[in-house]
Amino acid sequence: MRLYYELAKNALQMSMAYRFNTCLQLVSQTINMFILITIWRALYNGTGVTASNMGAITLQEMTTYSIISSGIYIFINNDIVITMGQKLKTGEIATDLIKPINLKAALFCKTLGEKVYQILFQLIPLMGMAAIFVGIPVPGWQTLLLFFITLINGMILYFSMTYIIGLIGFWYLSIWHLRQFLDDVLRLLSGSFIPLWFFPTALIDVSSFLPFRLIFFTPISIYLEKISGMEAGGLILQQLLWIIVLWVVEKILWRKGIRKLVIQGG
Amino acid sequence: MIKVTNLTKDFKIHTREEGLLGAVKSLFSSKYTLKRAVDTVSFTIGQGEIVGYIGPNGAGKSTTIKMLVGILVPTSGSVEVNGLKPYEDRIQNARNMGVVFGQRTQLWWDIPVSESLNLMKFMYKIPEKQFKHNMELFSDILGIDQFMQTPVRQLSLGQKMRADLCAALLHNPGILYLDEPTIGLDVVVKEKIREFIKEVNNTRKTTVILTTHDITDIEKLCSRVIVIDQGRVMYDGNLDNLKTQYGSVETIKLDFAGSITGTSELRTLGIDQYVIEGNTAIMTYDKRQVNSSKIIGWFMERTEVKDFVVSETEVEEVIRRIYQQAADTNDRSNRR
Numbered sequence: 001m002r003l004y005y006e007l008a009k010n011a012l013q014m015s016m017a018y019r020f021n022t023c024l025q026l027v028s029q030t031i032n033m034f035i036l037i038t039i040w041r042a043l044y045n046g047t048g049v050t051a052s053n054m055g056a057i058t059l060q061e062m063t064t065y066s067i068i069s070s071g072i073y074i075f076i077n078n079d080i081v082i083t084m085g086q087k088l089k090t091g092e093i094a095t096d097l098i099k100p101i102n103l104k105a106a107l108f109c110k111t112l113g114e115k116v117y118q119i120l121f122q123l124i125p126l127m128g129m130a131a132i133f134v135g136i137p138v139p140g141w142q143t144l145l146l147f148f149i150t151l152i153n154g155m156i157l158y159f160s161m162t163y164i165i166g167l168i169g170f171w172y173l174s175i176w177h178l179r180q181f182l183d184d185v186l187r188l189l190s191g192s193f194i195p196l197w198f199f200p201t202a203l204i205d206v207s208s209f210l211p212f213r214l215i216f217f218t219p220i221s222i223y224l225e226k227i228s229g230m231e232a233g234g235l236i237l238q239q240l241l242w243i244i245v246l247w248v249v250e251k252i253l254w255r256k257g258i259r260k261l262v263i264q265g266g
Numbered sequence: 267m268i269k270v271t272n273l274t275k276d277f278k279i280h281t282r283e284e285g286l287l288g289a290v291k292s293l294f295s296s297k298y299t300l301k302r303a304v305d306t307v308s309f310t311i312g313q314g315e316i317v318g319y320i321g322p323n324g325a326g327k328s329t330t331i332k333m334l335v336g337i338l339v340p341t342s343g344s345v346e347v348n349g350l351k352p353y354e355d356r357i358q359n360a361r362n363m364g365v366v367f368g369q370r371t372q373l374w375w376d377i378p379v380s381e382s383l384n385l386m387k388f389m390y391k392i393p394e395k396q397f398k399h400n401m402e403l404f405s406d407i408l409g410i411d412q413f414m415q416t417p418v419r420q421l422s423l424g425q426k427m428r429a430d431l432c433a434a435l436l437h438n439p440g441i442l443y444l445d446e447p448t449i450g451l452d453v454v455v456k457e458k459i460r461e462f463i464k465e466v467n468n469t470r471k472t473t474v475i476l477t478t479h480d481i482t483d484i485e486k487l488c489s490r491v492i493v494i495d496q497g498r499v500m501y502d503g504n505l506d507n508l509k510t511q512y513g514s515v516e517t518i519k520l521d522f523a524g525s526i527t528g529t530s531e532l533r534t535l536g537i538d539q540y541v542i543e544g545n546t547a548i549m550t551y552d553k554r555q556v557n558s559s560k561i562i563g564w565f566m567e568r569t570e571v572k573d574f575v576v577s578e579t580e581v582e583e584v585i586r587r588i589y590q591q592a593a594d595t596n597d598r599s600n601r602r
Contacts, residue, residue, distance in 0.1 A: 003388040010385060014376040017417075095372040097337045099389060100360035258353075259339045262277060263332060 003101065004109045011113025026122050029070060030129060036066035036193075037134060053204070054197035054226060061224055062195075064137060067130045068220045069192050074123045075151060076158040076215060078111045081179040084166025089173055091264040104163060104250070111159060139225055146232045147223045153239035154215040160246035161211075167250065170257030191217030197226075211242040267473060268311040268334065268441070272343035274497075275304040275329050303329040305497035306343065313440070314471040316463075318488035318505075320478060322589050326497040327477040331445050334475070335365055348440065361390060364434030368446035371426050372433060373418045379429045380414045383436065390437035397436060404432040407462050424455040431459065435466060442466070444476040448483055460486050481585070493588050500588050509584055514554050520547045520574040522565055535564060545572075 015022070044050060044059040051057075084107075087093040096103050130136055138144070165182060169175045187193050189203075190212040196204055207213045218235045221227045227235070278298040304326040311317055321327050332338040333345055336352030336359050345352055352359040365372070373382040387397050405411040408428040413421055421429065427447065434442065444463070448456045464487060466472050478484060484491060484505065491508060493501040501508055522545055532540050532549065536556035540549040549561065558576045565571050 003385075003391075006385055006388045010374060010377060010381065013381075014374070017376045092370060094332065094337050094367065095370055097356065098335050098360055098363075098365040098372065100357045101389060102357070261338060263328075263337065 004105060007106055007109040008113035008116070011110040012117050013113075015114050015117040022117070022121050026125060029074065029122065029126055033067060033070040033126065033130065036070065037063050040066060052195075052197040053199075053201065057195075057197065060137075063134060064224060065195055065220055067127070067134065067136055068223055069216055070130075071123055071127055072151065072154065072216055072219060073192065074118055074126065075115070076155045077118075078114070078159060078162055080107055080111065080159065080162040081165050081175055081182075083107065083110075084163075084169050085173075085175045088169040089264060093261070094263045104254075107163065107166075108159060115155075139223060142229070143222060143225055146229070146236075147219050149236060150214070150219040150222055150232070150239060153236065153243065154219055156243055157211055157239060157246065158215050160243065160250060164246065164249055164253060167253040167257050170253070170260045186212055186215070189213060190215050191220065195220070211239075211246070214239045214242060267313045267348060268309075268475075269346040270310070270330075270334075270343070271308050271346075273304055273307045273330065273333060273340055273345060274302065274342045275326075275333060275338060276341045277301045277303055302497050304333070304340075307494065307497070307499055308343075309492055309499065309502055311473060311475065313473055314467065315490060316467055316474040316476065316488050318476050318478065318484040318491040319494065320484065320491060320585065321494040321500075323479075325494045327494060328445055330494070331443055331475070331477060335363060335443055336360065361437070362439050363441045363443060364437070364439040365443045366427070366430045366434050366445065366447050368427070368444075368449040371418060371430050373426070373429060375419050376417055378415045378417055379410065379421070382418060382429070383433055386433050386436050392437050396438065400436050400438070401432075404435065404462075407465065408432055408458065424451050427451060427455070427459065431462065435472075438470060439472065441473045441475070444474065444478075446478055447476065448478060448480050456480070456482070463487060493585065495589060500591075509578070510554075514552050515550060516553045516558065517548065517550045517577045518558055518561060518574060519577075520549070520562065520565060521545055521572040522547070523570040523572055526565070526569050528568075532561075532564070535561060537561065 040059065040062045044062070047059075049056050049058045087096065093103075096106070127136065139147075161182060162179070165175055165178045168178060172178075189207045189210055191207075192215075196207060196213055196217050199207070207217075214235065218227075218239070222232050222235075277300070279301050280298045307326075307330060319327050319330065329338065333340050334347060334352060336356040339353045347359055348362060350359045373379065374385070383401070386392070387394075392400075405414070408431065410425075410428055410432055413425050413429070416425075418426065418429070431447070442463075447463075448459060451459070460483065463474060463476075467474050474487070476483065476487065488505060490504050491501065492499060493508075501511075524545075526542070526547075529540065529542055529547075535551075537549045537551045539551075540547060542548075547565075551561070558574075562571060562574060
């Protein structure tokens, strides 16, 4: 246990070594967030409220939606695909496999360490700016609790997805494209950009069979209190189910992949 | 301790035709050829041995090591290390071994050496007392304290290697695998590392398996060598035997006074080649046929011997010959 704590601490320290990177990312995230808000303002065109297939949505709600979505992005985002891709392409994975640690656990700790750093130096500043310049309404504590549970589950889900793509690297060395693909699918089906309530019913049906909406749309809808407590419970159950499904997929890929492993570069 | 039986590893190599058209074709059909990197290799290594695992580039040395440490899964055959199958019990096997890959570091790139080593403490659950003791001992012999606070990415190759060795041995592993530990290092650092390995082997009875291209490594460290080529074991035994088996040729250089006649008689003594220039004779012979004292005696009967030097075949030459022999047999079998 202590080891994993130390690994997370290490990742945190390593993030500190790349401070400039953090600043740049914060700038681009801020720009992105304000672009989103501006687009919604333009789309509402001074009307304040619009109809959707989940009832009326106010501009205020849409603005909050965009802010929370930007925040979730920082919270779930990781560089597992890049890390795994590099490990496999350079053969560096050999040095991970000679250590008495579980690779996935080590990667997860690394992500957690980086997360602490990003929360302190990206998420808090970004939310601070949003609170000052736009304002963020805060729901009651029961809602917040549900929000944080679904948020953390979403982060685990996204971690599993990226780890699975990383494992595909055992067969196919250029997994960067797959990450791009995951990001595109996520942008469309997770509700990170456009909420599912503006979707045509066909697309809603498709997305309800997939885990992606559980990462962005679920926590944000809970935050905006568009979902009742009972429904939220069902969604948390779905998240847990998907976590198990992805975990099984990981296990299978790992078992098959490790037999395929070739250490690149001797 | 280590038991390897009929170990075999095949790699699939995708063959792609040249040019743009070839690249497009390979999108739709993936042809591949099988390459056998390790071919029915068997050996047993006991505790406390230092074994040199040598062979030309691409012989299958590293592949074997990677199966021993549990990174690669054998295609067939078996590996057993202390009763464990390294691939199946990778983590448990890893607890009792130290590994140094000469070409890459297992330390964390962006943090100082001291913190990397500290992480090792938690990774291998090393008791505080043992950790402290080892750190003192190793930094003494390897001189690590000079760069303890430097991030690994800023270390020189020699420093990195020393830090890696230290990291690999902090948990007192029973087995140490060294994959070209002295590659690219200067003579002084090489010597330091050899002494260190020897010391660890002596005091802790650590089993050491070492691949190298540096003949001095082998001469100074290994009691036993396994020579491998094209995935097959060519020789397994002690170094002296290797020398007598393949290195039975000696050269003698002898200075004498005055002149000498009847040198054609040297042939009947069993000397294969001789050159006489002025007052110096250079002769090569198989030492199983004739020994140096007989040759010197022959000269002393006829003239005054002023000086002589007998040179044995270098290990390097011995190994070159094994490789050469292997290549020849391959040629022959291919022609057949």
